[in-house]
Amino acid sequence: MNVREVLPTDHDAWLAMRSALWPHCTPERHVTEMRDYASRNGSFATFVAIQSGVEFCGFIEVSLRSSAEGCTSRPVGYVEGIFVWPAFRRQGVGRQLVTATQNWAASHGCVELASDCHADNEASIRFHRQLGFDIARQLIHFRRTISDATGNV
Template identity: 40%
Template sequence: MIIKEVTPSDFQEWFDLARELWPDYETDEMTDALTGIQQSPIESAFLLRNDQKLAIGFINLSLRYDYVPGATKRPVAYVEGVFVRADFRQQGYGRQLILHAEEWARYQGCSELASDVLLDNVASQAFHRHVGFDEAERVVSFIKSV
C-alpha cells in the first residue's frame, strides 16, 4: 500500500474516485474543485494505491481557521473527503488514510483532526467512530429564498 500526495499525473484517477464519492457534481464543477485543492496553500490531497499500484482511495485535507465544532485550537486539520472503493473496504485502508491525515495534521502544527458526515450517512458515521473520532455536534441546516 502506498499513500502519496496527488500529482498532476494522478489527477484523472483522483477525479474518477471523487466522482464515486460525490456523483452529483458536474464534470466542470469537480474539475474546478480538485484543481483548487492542488493550487491551495492550505489544502492537500493524497491518493491510496494498493500493492498492485491500483488507485483505490483518497483523502482530501485542509486547514480550517474558522469555527469547527468541538475544536479547541486553530487551525484545525480537516478531512474534507475520504473514500475507499467499495470492493476494498473493511480491509484497513480507510484507517490508513486517517492515520496519514493525523501525520499531516501534526506536520502542519495541528493537535486536532476534524471531519463531518451527513446525518443520513450512517456507514460513514460508523467508520469515523471506528477510527477514533468523537461526535462533536449534529446540525440541521435551513435555507429560505428572500
C-alpha cells in the same frame, strides 16, 4: 498498500474517485476544485491509497481550517472528503488514509482533526467512530423558499 500525496499523473484516478463520492457535481466543477486545491500553497492536501503500485483504492482530501465544530485549537486539520472503492472497504484503507492526514495536519501545527458527514450517513458515522472520532455536535440545516409580498414564489 501505499499511501502518498496525489501527483499530477493521478488526475484521472482522483477525478473518478471524486465523481463517485460526489456524483452531484459536474466533472467541470471537480476539475476546477482540484486545480484550486493544488494552488493553495500547503493549506490543502490530497492523499491516495494505491495497491500493487497501480490500482487506486481510495483518496482523502484534508485542509487547514481556522476553526471547526467542537475543536478548541487553531488551526484544525479538516477531512473534507474520504472515499474508498467498495472492493477495498473494511481492509484498513480508510484508516491508512486518515493516518496520513493526521500526520500531515500535525506537521502543520494541528493538535486536532475534524470531519463531518450527513446525519443519516450511518456508514460514515460508524467509520469515524471506529477511528476514534467523537461526535462534537449534530446539526440540521433548514431552508425555505421566500415568497414575494403577494405570496407568489
